[in-house]
Amino acid sequence: MTDVPRPPRLSPDELTAALTALPLWSGDGGGIRRSVQLPGFPEAIAALVRIAFVAEAMDHHPDVDLRWRTLHLTLVTHSAGGVTELDLELARRVDGLFPG
Template sequence: MKKLTEEEIYKKLESLQGWEFDNNAIHTSFEFEDFKEAFSAMVRIAFEAEVQQHHPDWTNVYNQVEISLSTHDAGGVTEKDFKLAESIESIINAGE
């Protein structure tokens, strides 16, 4: 998978509200009602990540989930990261 240029990354980020590019990855965070809701969203994302065979770097503290996506094999952000980011957004929006 080809690493995207910064210009390509910023162009693609225009369609992903709340995501930003920093330190060779795209990042976002979500705040949920409580831990159970945060963990539930993480489980749904985990199943999708497994289907895509592309896994996020993420952290969870109580109702906060922070996600970073980068394709380690390519040394940066690729189409795989944007595909998973779009799936994550769909999962989160479906849960609202």
């Protein structure tokens, strides 16, 4: 198995600019965050499964905290030590599934 090269960590200015295009997300160099509110627990589980398929296809996985009907997502490229373009792309795809 070979290591897949990861994109470089975004600078603070790059991250600030990127977050303006992702208004449902907030954060800093340590990770970007969004919560997704669903009608109930089964719907939250179903939403998590939808996100899981997208994340698996990208080979880039969010940190997830599920509380009853709310998913709290944190995106960070651990191998890069911060937020990268991979995190922004996953955020865009999550927004496509759950526009807010």
